[in-house]
Amino acid sequence: MRERRLAEPGAVEAYDAARLAFELGRSVRELRERRGWSQAQLARESGMTQSAVARFEAGGTVPTLPVLERLAAALDVTLRVGFEARGEAA
Amino acid sequence: MRERRLAEPGAVEAYDAARLAFELGRSVRELRERRGWSQAQLARESGMTQSAVARFEAGGTVPTLPVLERLAAALDVTLRVGFEARGEAA
DNA sequence: GAGAGGTATAGCATTGATGCTATGAGCTGG
DNA sequence: CCAGCTCATAGCATCAATGCTATACCTCTC
Numbered sequence: 001m002r003e004r005r006l007a008e009p010g011a012v013e014a015y016d017a018a019r020l021a022f023e024l025g026r027s028v029r030e031l032r033e034r035r036g037w038s039q040a041q042l043a044r045e046s047g048m049t050q051s052a053v054a055r056f057e058a059g060g061t062v063p064t065l066p067v068l069e070r071l072a073a074a075l076d077v078t079l080r081v082g083f084e085a086r087g088e089a090a
Numbered sequence: 091m092r093e094r095r096l097a098e099p100g101a102v103e104a105y106d107a108a109r110l111a112f113e114l115g116r117s118v119r120e121l122r123e124r125r126g127w128s129q130a131q132l133a134r135e136s137g138m139t140q141s142a143v144a145r146f147e148a149g150g151t152v153p154t155l156p157v158l159e160r161l162a163a164a165l166d167v168t169l170r171v172g173f174e175a176r177g178e179a180a
Numbered sequence: 181g182a183g184a185g186g187t188a189t190a191g192c193a194t195t196g197a198t199g200c201t202a203t204g205a206g207c208t209g210g
Numbered sequence: 211c212c213a214g215c216t217c218a219t220a221g222c223a224t225c226a227a228t229g230c231t232a233t234a235c236c237t238c239t240c
Binding site: 181182183184185186187188189190191192193194195196197198199200201202203204205206207208209210 | 211212213214215216217218219220221222223224225226227228229230231232233234235236237238239240
């Protein structure tokens with residue numbers, strides 16, 4: 001079929017992903033500190049290592065959904081992922 | 091520091107991830123069909139290939155956030171990812 | 181039957197996130 | 211000063227998602 005991609009994978013999407021990673025990291029750090037947990041404690045509870053938690057909280061990588069789910073479970077919150085119509089508020 | 095992981099990476103998390111993948115795939119298929127688009131068209135608009143779209147819609151893989159963002163942009167919807175307190179409704 | 185469009189699937193290469201270990205910097209309390 | 215804790219970072223191995231190409235299957239139309 002010889003499809004041609006119109007969107008370049010390294011443009012706006014990369015920026016959005018980085019921003020999302022940053023905000024998710026901030027959220028987790030906030031939830032973690034609210035519980036008075038160290039990175040090592042959260043890592044233990046979520047099946048990660050302290051280095052991975054640090055990397056994630058700093059926004060150093062774009063997290064995967066399995067990781068987000070494990071973090072949510074450890075922090076006793078619910079992970080919400082979905083689409084909504086443009087303009088709809090939370 | 092010698093941390094010990096308590097949660098096994100292949101247990102409940104895997105199930106949740108698969109379920110999330112399945113539901114996200116269903117959402118995208120619904121949004122795509124509502125627009126009357128073929129997989130190839132959506133692929134073109136979102137910078138993917140038809141095979142990747144098919145794989146994703148079938149729930150064959152757990153999508154990454156950059157991919158979800160590109161799909162959302164192509165479908166003109168907003169991707170929402172975040173944590174919320176347990177029990178809070180949408 | 182041939183052709184075209186839409187979808188599913190396969191195989192392989194690439195890329196990136198994570199696991200893992202180790203270490204450094206900062207800070208506090210002894 | 212030293213010990214301990216916390217967080218940040220580095221290097222490497224592994225794994226999984228995606229890109230890419232090709233192909234098979236189905237349905238419709240001619």
